[in-house]
Structures are given as C-alpha cells and as structure tokens.
Amino acid sequence: MIKFGPGNLRIPRFERPVYLVAGGMTDFRKKYFEKNTSQLCTEALRMAVEENDLKVDAEEFRRMVNWCVYSQFADHFGDQLLAASKIHDYLGFDPLGNIEVKTGGATGGSSVLAAAQAVASGYASCVPIVGWERMDDVSTKVGNSYIASAACKDFESELGWMYAAYYALMAQRYQYENQVPHETLAKIACKNHEYAYYSPFSQNPGKYTVQDVLKNEIVSDPLTFLECCVMSVGSAVLIMCDEETAYKLSDTPIKLAAICGGTHTLRTADRRDMPILLLPNETEATYASFKGGRRREWPGFSSFLAARMAAYLAYNMAGIKDPVEDFDILETHDAFTISDIQTYEDIGLRPYGRGREFIESGECYFDGKLPTNLSGGLIGTMHAVGATGIFQIIEILWQMQGKYDKFHGNPEMWTRYGKKKPADWKSLQLKNPKRGCAISHAGTGSHVTCAILEKP
C-alpha cells in the first residue's frame, strides 16, 4: 500500500472531545525484584488517582471507571500470557470490560489511541490506561534477543539478534546521505541524560559531555551505549475521560486534540520508494532539490513513513500548521540518537535532510523554542516498553497542568525511590505550555502514533 486512494488519507475525527486528567508512574529500574508487576501497576494507578489533585476520592473514582486499556509489549518478558487479566483483577476492576493492546515499542501510544477511540465514540467515559514492562526476568543479552524477535524472525532476526544493529544500519545510511557530525548526535544523548538527572523516576541520569558520548563503547557502529535507550522495569497509568467526567474529576483537564497512527513494513528492507507525503508546513518546493531532485527516493532507510503518516493525520486533525510554531513541548521516542534526528524530519520540525538543525539551533532545549524530551526520554529515563508511550504523555500532561515541580522537585518523591534529590536540581517546568506533542514508535518504524495535547 503506497499509492494512496481517497479513503486512505481520510482525516480521523472524534465524535466528542477527549480529555486527560491525571497520570501516575513508578520509578524505572533495570531490575525491580522488590515488587511484582501487579504491585508496580497498582503503585502507578494510586499515584494517578491520589496524587493529582482530583476532586473525588479513590473509592468514588473506582465507581466512575467503565473501561480499561492495558499496554504491555512482550509476553516473552513477563512470561505470563493474558497478563492483562491478572493486572485487571489486582487493580480491582473486574468485571468491567478491558482490552490489551500490542504494537511493539508504540504499544503505549496505541493504547492511548485505543482508549481515545472508546471515549470519543461514546463507548466509555472514564478509562484508566495501564502500561508496564518487566524486562528483568532475563539477562540483558537474552533481553536483546527477545526484543530482536520483534524483527522479522525468518529473514532478519538472525542477523544480529540486536535491535541496535537494525537501527545502526539506518544510522549509517542516514549519515552517508546527510553527513551529520557525530557530535550533533552526541548532543541529543547529553541533553536527555541531563534532563533525566532532574527526574526522580529516571534510570540512567547523568551529566555527560559530548566527548564522554563519543568515547563511550560502541554497541553497533556508529551507536554508543550512551546513545541507546535503557531497558527498564516499571509502570505508567494515564486517566482519560469525556468532557463531563473530566471536569467532575479535575479543574485542569487537558484536551487530547488528536492521536493518529501510521505503519510501515517490519523489515526496513522492504520499504519501497514513493514520493514524500507532505505535511501542512511543506510544499513541493520544499523538496525541489531533495537528493538532487530525486524526491521519489523516499523513505529509504533515512526516514520513517509511519511517523510521517501519523503526523500527517494528527496535524490535519488538530489543525497544526507548523509544528515548531504551534507546539510548546514535544516528547519523541528517542530510542537512539539517530532515530531522534530522523523523527525531527518525519514530523516536520525540519525538512528531510536537515533534522540536525533542530538540535544545532538549540530549539530542542529547555530554554529553546520547542523543548524536547524534558522527561529525560528513553535514553535517560526509561523504556519499560508498554509504559513508554503513556509515560511520555503523562510528562506533557504534568507540564501543561504546571505539575512538573510537584512530581520531580519534591524531595519526598526522591526518597520514595531510595534516591536523594541532587543539590544542583533545577526545575524544567515550562511557562504555560499550551500545546504538546508525543511520538510513540515501534520496530524500525513499524508503528508510530502522534498525540497532540491542548489546553482547553
């Protein structure tokens, strides 16, 4: 499917508005033997319901819920099929209906999409979205092998048993076509590790220099360890409602203006050339000299059609004309530094081939035009896969509700996770962000969702 017919590019719409009211999460760790999965999910749900200034108590909230969405990437890791049923029971939601969503690394984003479809259609009015991943049952080496079984097992997994290698193949090609200095990629790693440093939830915080990243050990050339996401255990829970319920629960609900999904082949190898799908801030002229006029040579290994498709639909659904102008905050799926640059282009922050400018210009920093991954992202804070897309949206929600400091700056949040708030902690609370965007991403771009949050 690469020749679009009129039905293929229909812009989705919600039949009624969808709101986000609260979020909660655990901290994220490489190993979390202290708690079983149902404990982690309960802890995240409790934070969402009890620590987000809701106007109802926990008991009243329980009586309002009418549908649940569960988000876990890999049954391999948890070694428990139908885990959602067990979590649903332990959270006390039986016999309400639920659904478990699975789309690899984008599972979190897809779960939010599934919940939005339920609320927007009128099927449900109050939906907890519960995500988690338990990646500490096996060694890192086996874990990487499990993750690589989310590549094509017949024709690709055997070649590396390592997702970083599949991304490295894209990275090398991107670099061959665009010659981005490794220093620029390293800056993304430094930024996200640093922002993770201000988060009590983070697994891999640190203040690194560009040199630290460049001298770091290589996983699969050119990617170093510090440029790759962490492997995490933890949970994240988001509460989604219709308008009436949202205002019953909260004085500061945030609107989910859009969430849309796109896909592309599981094997990067099978991505056939097509003309670039243009975003609202691009025209034919934008790509007049793309690859020397070869605009059809797209997406190749340098771009994610799934991300472009998701952004195309979501931008048109939410009336976004120019993402850098219209968004005040962004969370990308920074699984690897290189894929972050690719994503900048896919979602139209810069035209294809010029993604590096988004970081080099300073726009993506806390004090820049479009602060990106203030959460610390997947590189610095977490990638407990089923929780990831939910975690991103919670971090934006908190920012828009002015709650960054409440959840990141309170010393008690740090002691809760056995940590000490750093003496040089700084607040990353933005001044009144009005519109935010979160990108959830799977495979080497097999599924991508684009969510747009807006202050009502």
Next chain:
Amino acid sequence: MDWPTSCLEVIQEEPLTVKNPKTWHHTHSYGGWGKFFQGLRESKLLATRCTNPACGEKRLFLPPRCDCVDCWHPTEWVEAPQVGTIYTHSTVTYPGELFKLPPGTPLISIEIEGVCTKLMSWLKEGKPEFGMKVKAVFNTKNPTNTILDLAWVPA
C-alpha cells in the same frame, strides 16, 4: 504421593526470587517461503514476482512473498541476480543471545538491480563500503537452514 523432585533454584530470599528453566524447542515451518531456504542450499537466490497480468506493480521481491502485496494474487519464483551493491552496513559489537556469526562480522543491506527491496545479510570477506560491489555466496556444505546460509563477498 511424593513431592516433586525438581526444585527451582533460589536466587535470593528477599524478596523470594527463583530461576524458571526453559529448555524446549519451537517447531517452525517456513511454509511457502521454504523454497527460498532450500534454494540457498543449491546456490540459488530465489525471489518472487506477481503472476497477475493485470497487476500494476509486478515487482521482484527478496525476501520472497507467496502472494503479491499489491494485488493479493499468487507469485512465481524467479532467480534474482547474484550481484549487488552495499546500501548500508554496521558491525555489531554486542549482539544478543542466539547470535551465530563470528564476532566482528559486518551486517549489510544489499541493493540488487531489478529487486524492489534491500535485503539484509552479512559480509563474509572484506571491509564494507557504501556502494561496494558484492556477489552472493552460499553455505551449501553444512547449511544452517536459516537466512545465514546466504552471505556476500567483494565482487
């Protein structure tokens, strides 16, 4: 009745953490793709092309597809050229469990004329470069019956 004798090894007591062993195999049929892997044993690189005269695409696919992705009609087997160029490459330092290639083996993606995909494979000899011409070699003596039975060397 006796208690079972196979006990789980205790990793730690607080909280109680045990080791769950897993030692079975999965039976996997390649189904319609089997011919591709059998072809590798005979030094054949088998791709597929749509047989529907009305199909607007009829591209040559490698990895093969039993049915055309553009019209859902059955495909037929066609031998692909055994020469190509390196589209991209990377050498994985820390592969995952089950990795069977020698350490330091370059992984490559190959562009082949007339083929609409960029097959992932590995370079058996030499140092990979973008655009480097390579030719296919096959593990015919002691095949693994996996995609690893195909590799490339400088042409």
